[in-house]
Amino acid sequence: MDSEQARTWQVQRFAQRQRFLPSHTCQEESLIQMKEIVKVFENAAGKFTALKGVTACFDAGEFVSIVGKSGSGKSTLVNMLTGIDHPTSGSVRVGDTYIHQMSENDMSLWRGANLGIVFQFFQLVPTLTLLENVMLPMVLVERIPAAERETRAQALLEMVGLGAVAEKLPAAVSGGQQQSAAIARALANDPPILIADEPTGNLDTRSADEVFDLFTRLIEQGKTILMVTHDPQLARRTTRTLLLSDGELINPWIAAAFPEMGHSQLLWLTHQMKPAVLGRGARLSNLEMAPGLLVVSGGELVIGDARHGEREIQLEAGAFLCAEDLHTIAEQGLQVSAGAAHGCELLALDEAAFSAWLQHDRAAEAGLERCGSDFNLRWGMGV
């Protein structure tokens, strides 16, 4: 790899890291706060835990994609947010409202006023025209004055490009048009939050693009959009991504560090890597374990040459060091320590567990193909 290619790659890696980085941990002022959400479904076959203690927060104005494989729990997570379903345990707060405590009736009215929901299968009322479908939430919630409802519905349909077919029944227009009408309906009561469950899952590429462009415009207007998708292309265009696997959120730093790694490996690491904190300037050797894999989750990790003090590199959150890197560092007599300004937060896996993992899980090895390259590249050793 020449240096130009290397730089390009580095930029891409950085961009990927940025996408998985949470803008912040849960703050009191977060618009949406989900804490320790557990959802257990019961049927004849037994119990199935769809969400296993998920905690996530969202700020106003964010455009967040929630991705994961089929059955990972992403739709269930969104259903908890919309009140379409209730958590078995945990809490969901939107603004000042704890929606998990509301009755179905109160929830319905609150939802009509505060959330716009877009479904994968559009879910328009088949007997009403597109215009009437958009008017319906206004009639149900009665927030928009009656005299303005039709004009507003027409304007919303114009906005989504359906002005000309406003009087048609849903079945008389294309799937893309139906989804656009569903988005117009979701905006009927001007809710601050839009929640979309696979909104483009049933659309062709062109229609999907149009829907996504619409979402982008809505973000510019200050809406908050949470979107479930399995389309990585679409997820990349959002400002943040939550990765769900088997009912759990994958640690965003781990997801950022190993974008090529499979979800089950990422989840394994999320479970196994232990958080560690190095104080300002503290040496890595101060860690109580001999690490096999390190992921920076906060502050900086500095690698310096004691003999040539001017030569050092700084690893920021989302960067990682694996056993191979640590071996090279040791061989070259380099020092690894926390940044002098903020110290460093780490996720660490001890060396024995790391080697055992690599031996047992071939896929893990494949996900760590570039192990050491980050450090080597930056150190100028080539890879």
Next chain:
Amino acid sequence: MRLRPRLQKVLSDLAGNRQRSLLVLASIAVGLFAIGVITTIYVVGPDDMRSGYAATNPPNIAVQALLFDRCAPEHIAQTPGVRQVEAVRYASTRLQTGPNDWAAIDLRTAKDLANLQIGTVTVVNGKWPPGEREIVIDQYKLPDTNAEVGDMIELETPSGKTKAVRLVGVIQDLGIGAFRGAGGFFNAPIQGFVTQETLEWLEQPQPKRYNTLLLTVQGDDQDEVYLESVAQQVREELERCNVQVISVATRSSTEHPNLFLSQAILAVLLVIGLLVAFLSGFLITNTLQAIMNQQVQQIGILKTVGARRYQVMGIYLLLSLLFGALAFVIAAPLAPQVAFPVIDFLTVQMNYIFYGPRLVPEAVIAQAVLAVLLPVSAALLPVWQGANISVQEALSGLSQRNPPNQGWLDRKLSGLRRRSLLLVVSLRNTFRRKGRLLLTLVTLTLGGAVFIATFSVRVSLLDYVNQIVQYFLADVNITLDRAYRIEEIEGLIRQVPGVKQVEGWMFARTEIVLADGSVGESVSLLAPPAASPLVKPILVAGRWLQPGDRNAIALSELFKDAFPDLEVGDTLRLRVEDKETDWVVVGFFQLAGKVSGYSAYTSYEYLSELLNQPGRAVAFRVVSQSPNLNNLEQEALGQAVEAHLSRNGIRVVDMTTGKHLLKTATDGFDVLTSFLLFLAILTALTGSIGLTGAMSLNVMERTREIGILRAIGASDKALMRIVLTEGALIGMMSWVLSSLAAFPISELMSDSISQSMFGGPANFGFSPIGYVLWLVAVSALAVVASVMPARNATRLTIREVLSYE
């Protein structure tokens, strides 16, 4: 067995939605149940009536004569064609039912009551036969006596004294009213049985003499002509013995006296049975259509894994059969549980013996055939349509065959949306599936129409009863022991306070003289003054009697039944007091049809002249100064009149109030009207379950839509409003249609009854009660049927709703 896994899938889907499956099952079962009840009554009622009657060895010929002791029964038994003969004595007297109350009673006796050969009786309670100074009474009018077994009963003697006999037993005599001259079962007085010795003690003249011969025949006892010929020979034989015959009547051994009434009931049952079968058919088509709509995705899946059209059809047709079979299992044992108590209830009302619950193959077969045919034929169209759906269509749920178009109604409704979009939602939903709507409406309309019609038929019968009042306008009817001068009696009666008007009527018991010279049925000939205001007849042909008429006669409609060729203007020969006289028929009037006997009216002036009794009368009609007296007030007036006449040495042999006469004349209608009420309830039940099923399925089908509405902000109130409006709308539409359809249906039912009872079409009756009740029922059902599934739907979380299939 290749279909087994797929069939299992379908079955488990259905088991998974128990509410819907139960509705379908209930819809089919209620239809089968109604058919089962109707068929059981239809078969068992007349069967038991015929066989019970035949088991009493009923007389085929009854001869009434003046008291005789000549011509021993053994002698008459030698007459060709005669099998058995029994001589019987009937005596009419009065029984005291209260301090001043009397009721007519016919006492029957025979030489050996313990060994009655002809017209045997069934002991209901107590002892049989009665001993000396004891009496046994028939159960039907026992309540009129106010006595129980063990009580003493006061009977009037011909001299006007009373003597007490002990009531020792209650029997059932199936032969009451068998001979029409007596006025039929309902008009017959209380029937009592006493020994000849008791009769003697009761001071009846010549107690060992007889006045009736009962005979059975050898050979075909169903052949009317044969019976008539044997009867004629018997008459001739009796006359050869100088026995003065009053009347001769014939009847087959299986023709129970109330069979005509059961035929009227059967006619209604038949009409309702057919309507219920139609109703069930629509109901099942409707419900199966709903199931097929919900199974579309399953069909898509089946087709994806290789199922061909016939296999898909096979599965669902088998499924409908399964529903039919399950419904049969529910309905077949339930139907007798209702049918037999109804039959049992009618035994006393219609005087027959119920031989107990039993397997009625006709009912089981009818239910089984319908359980197979109805669901399968009803499912055929929806299954065909469902099986023809393309995989893509089935899986996506998007129909490509019927591109949506907005019709006139949709455009009109758009105009409403500014005022009430929720109303538009309800209206659009109502009219969304026009085929389904039509089926639902047809089902509900039929159910409602039959319900309303039964009330109208009931009213037409009750109207009829009210019309019969016009024959009983007098408050009190007095019969004296002999003919008195009218002026004398009128003067006496007018002295009683409260009496407004008195009329003397002539009365004669006559017989029809047939074309061959033989004597036929007895006729009650009444003769009010020609311009009497106390009779306002319901004329069905011709005119009423006019002053100046000579041998003019107006006949009851029963004559039309027996002599269809008899027309206004024809001459009828009657034997009046041994004299054969010709009468010109001037009109036919409607009385109580076959419930009453043959009766005729002529003018007092002519009959009194004919009987050489001018200015004299036996019967008197008394009218009170106060209009609309009730029965008790009429009785009080009658007792006052009777007491006053007695004080003046005039003996009253019978005093009956107008209201009492009306009641006995219309008792038969009560049986019919209460039976109609039962049928109305049965129909309402069928209709109600149909309505509940159809509407619940409508709402269930839209569970997903309810979820969508929930997701976009619909409160419980808004959802209920939408669903209820729709339910109410369908309910109202069906009510309007039912109201219209009720007219021809009630006409059909009334005519069927009327043909059986009167031999002619019925008067049209209109009952607002039926309309109002059905409106209330349909509204209540619409609410219940819509709210229950809607409440269930709102209780589901939206996740469950959106995954509902």
